[in-house]
Amino acid sequence: MERQEEELFHKAFRGIANDPNLNFTQKSRYLALQADDMLPYPELDVQAKGAMESGLICDMFEGHAPFKPRYVMPDYQKAIIQGSEWLELAPPEDLDEAINFLLILFHHVPSVTNIPVFIGRLDQLLSPFIDDSITDKLLHKKIRLMWQMIDRTLPDAFLHVNIGPEDSRIARTILAVDRELKQVVPNLTLRFDPSVTPDSLLQMAVENISLCNKPHIVNEVMNAAEFVTPEDPRGFGIASCYNSLPLGGGAHTLVRINLKKAAESSDGSVENFIERVLPEVSGLTYQIIRARIDYLVNQSNFYQSSFLVKEGLIEQNRFTAMFGIFGLADAVNLLLKRKPDEGYGYCEQAQDLALEIVKTLSDIVKSTELEHCWNNRALFHAQSGISLDNDVSPACRIPYGYEPGTLQHLQTVLPLHKYFTAGISDIFPIDETIEKNPLALMAICKGAFQKGLRMFTANVANNELVRVTGYMVRCSDIKKLKEEGSRLNTTAFGSEAMDNCGINSRNAQIITDDIPWSKRQ
Amino acid sequence: MSKKPEEITGSVSRIIPFSCVDGPGNRFVIFLQGCNFSCKNCHNPHTMGICDHCGDCVPGCPSGALFIDSGKVTWNQSICENCDQCIDICPRSSSPMTQLLTVAEVITQLETAVPFLTGITVSGGESTMQLKFIRALFKTIKQRSHLQHLTCLVDSNGYLPVSGWEKLLSVMDGAMIDLKACNNDLHLWLTGRANHRVLDSIDFLYKRQKLTEVRWLAIPEITDTSEELTAISAFLKTTAPEAPLRINAFSNSAVKGQARQWQNMSSERIPLLEAELFTTS
Known part of the structure; x- marks a missing residue:
């Protein structure tokens, strides 16, 4: 190593080791990430390397030596039935044992953050252990303690719990505890199926949204249609920031294309962008995905050694790769030479182009074979941004601050949702007056699902708990972060995102559209 | 020959496809132009007059x-x-910006929003001044299978005589009535009209189970005096004991004229007023 280079590394390591606001686990993790990044990247050609350096393609800083999958979605149901030989735990026999078993298991589930991004469909996992001997009060206490344990020992807002679509005492208790504690962790999704989920459960979820911006609501029917077959009934889970992934598997990696940069690299014409740029940049994205999967599958020994594989909680062939995009709005506005308030979200021409871009990429993803992946394919994903994204819009979202009225917002994004099997989310910013009228939000949510919205997320203005890309931060934590650090690993991302991504300028709607859709040009 | 319901026109000030503040659920709201009151505290003063x-x-x-x-x-x-x-x-x-729209034209605008709606509300202005239009609109909605699940509500100052409400009953799901003041002199000073018809409307609609809610605007030192609170409480207790009462807080930001000088109602005072109204009743 050159002396100069060595000094640079030392400086970076020393900076982490001596940081006054990081705790010891955060320091260990950052040091490990630095070390990982000192290794050479899996082999890529000059063009792919260039695309990553320029930011045209981004590997989400997953590291140079992928030794664990990005997202792991264990089959916890299987674990709870068979116990774990590796963890030396017999199958749980009552509720306390079941909660204890799961809390232990969670600590052994890897992810890109080292903290699990999916801790299961908790209502289904725990309901068999509930009987009349457990009073509502006792159940509330047990879930409350579990929630505190999760938040304090797995301090990462990407960690996700799923409940629904069935109603249950556990699901209702989880919602009650979640609105009471208003914690960042766990993130929460209600899976909604109009033929199964009672309105009263949806209403409870919507009331929670007006209090703490959780849960996120997912269209069960639409997702199940893509993940569940008679031969493969295990289905899917929702993890991290709105990723739908096969249960008992996950995602090896997520690589995303910056469509704004892609549009900048075109000759400025729609034709050139669709016919030349998109296939080229997709090719490079696949090259990066393949290199990362090859390392993980063939060199890192993860799938050969993990007890999760040995005990059948995950299977390598149930892992996919996520082919992500972001900056769709910017690309569309750039190609049409329109300002944000007259482009994507505001005119039919922009809507048509957005759809054409998404269809083109979706066709590429559907037709490109990918070894070591579920069904030999990647899954298409609208990536909801990271904290360093400056001046580029997340996923297919309308740029923050330019969100039109809720109806127009819905009509813009609705036609795109069906293409993103691995998840897409649009945050509907909603004025706090909704608290007095939860039925309004329920009506919108149900209507949107019926029209093909995959996921519904509302961010109610003036809540302490705010949605960043998909995960939550507490406003008070961000204020404290710069002086005293945070026990939650994700606060730092949230703070950066507030600085860089214009989250504070979201345009809250009193669910009243001032400009009728009929006025579209 | 009389016009078909779809051809009847209304003078429309504005249409809002989504609203969560004009009745239960998510509602499509049609603001009709023109009003028979001239409230000092009107929040939509531009909907009062005819161009x-x-x-x-x-x-x-x-x-x-x-x-x-x-x-x-x-x-x-x-x-x-x-x-x-x-x-x-x-x-x-x-x-x-007022437009003359036919029922058919309003329904066309309604169509895109239908999947996300709980119902529609006609507001104003004073919507009941265009009774024919409202009746034709509601009737058309109730006749179409893909629209008939929408609840049809009227937002009104209650000045419509009972004979007018009778014409709406068969197609209207409910009405939200503003009770500006119980003291007639105060009502006259505030709105330019006496309140007898308003009180009659509340009584009539309640008896027909069409009173969705009563709304009362709390204006500091004008409508929130203890005499008024006692009178409102007593009136509602005898006339519409089970009707929901919504208390709105006065804000001087959207009003014109002398009401700009009036104090804003503080959000802390609302629960106190609520307690006073409900305990006395």
Whole structure:
């Protein structure tokens, strides 16, 4: 190593080791990430390397030596039935044992953050252990303690719990505890199926949204249609920031294309962008995905050694790769030479182009074979941004601050949702007056699902708990972060995102559209 | 020959496809132009008057969306910037952006929003001044299979005589009535009209199970006096004991004239007023 280079590394390591606001686990993790990044990247050609350096393609800083999958979605149901030989735990026999078993298991589930991004469909996992001997009060206490344990020992807002679509005492208790504690962790999704989920459960979820911006609501029917077959009934889970992934598997990696940069690299014409740029940049994205999967599958020994594989909680062939995009709005506005308030979200021409871009990429993803992946394919994903994204819009979202009225917002994004099997989310910013009228939000949510919205997320203005890309931060934590650090690993991302991504300028709607859709040009 | 319901026109000030503040659930709201009250505290003063095409607003329009065509003020919606300067200029508390729309045209606008809606609300202005239009609109909605699940509500000052409500009953799911004041002199001073008909409307609608809610605007030192609170409480207790009462807090930000000088109602005081109203009743 050159002396100069060595000094640079030392400086970076020393900076982490001596940081006054990081705790010891955060320091260990950052040091490990630095070390990982000192290794050479899996082999890529000059063009792919260039695309990553320029930011045209981004590997989400997953590291140079992928030794664990990005997202792991264990089959916890299987674990709870068979116990774990590796963890030396017999199958749980009552509720306390079941909660204890799961809390232990969670600590052994890897992810890109080292903290699990999916801790299961908790209502289904725990309901068999509930009987009349457990009073509502006792159940509330047990879930409350579990929630505190999760938040304090797995301090990462990407960690996700799923409940629904069935109603249950556990699901209702989880919602009650979640609105009471208003914690960042766990993130929460209600899976909604109009033929199964009672309105009263949806209403409870919507009331929670007006209090703490959780849960996120997912269209069960639409997702199940893509993940569940008679031969493969295990289905899917929702993890991290709105990723739908096969249960008992996950995602090896997520690589995303910056469509704004892609549009900048075109000759400025729609034709050139669709016919030349998109296939080229997709090719490079696949090259990066393949290199990362090859390392993980063939060199890192993860799938050969993990007890999760040995005990059948995950299977390598149930892992996919996520082919992500972001900056769709910017690309569309750039190609049409329109300002944000007259482009994507505001005119039919922009809507048509957005759809054409998404269809083109979706066709590429559907037709490109990918070894070591579920069904030999990647899954298409609208990536909801990271904290360093400056001046580029997340996923297919309308740029923050330019969100039109809720109806127009819905009509813009609705036609795109069906293409993103691995998840897409649009945050509907909603004025706090909704608290007095939860039925309004329920009506919108149900209507949107019926029209093909995959996921519904509302961010109610003036809540302490705010949605960043998909995960939550507490406003008070961000204020404290710069002086005293945070026990939650994700606060730092949230703070950066507030600085860089214009989250504070979201345009809250009193669910009243001032400009009728009929006025579209 | 009389017109078909779809051909009946209404003078529409504005349409909002989604609203969560005009009745239960998510509602499509049609604001009708013109009012028979002239409330000092009106929050939509531009919906009071009917345009007489004086043209005063035309030169002030920064985007050139207003012009005179055959002696009539005409609005070009597609270039309007929604700055609302014309509304501020108008000497008749009207708006050049008012449109004459048929029931069929309103239904066309409604169609895109239908999957996300709980119902529709006609508001104003005073919507019941266009009774024929409302009745035709509601009737059309109730007749179409893909629309009939929408609840049809009227937002009103209650000045419509009982004979008018009778004509709406078969197609209207409910009405939300503003009770401005119980003391008749106060009501007269505040709105320019006596309150007998309003009290009658509340009584009539309640008996027919069509009173969705009563709304009362709390204005500091004007409507929130202890005499008023006692009177409102007593009236509702005897006339509409089970009807939901919604208390709204006065804000001077959207009003005109002397009401701009009135104090804002603080949000802390609302629960106290609520307690006072409900305990006395």
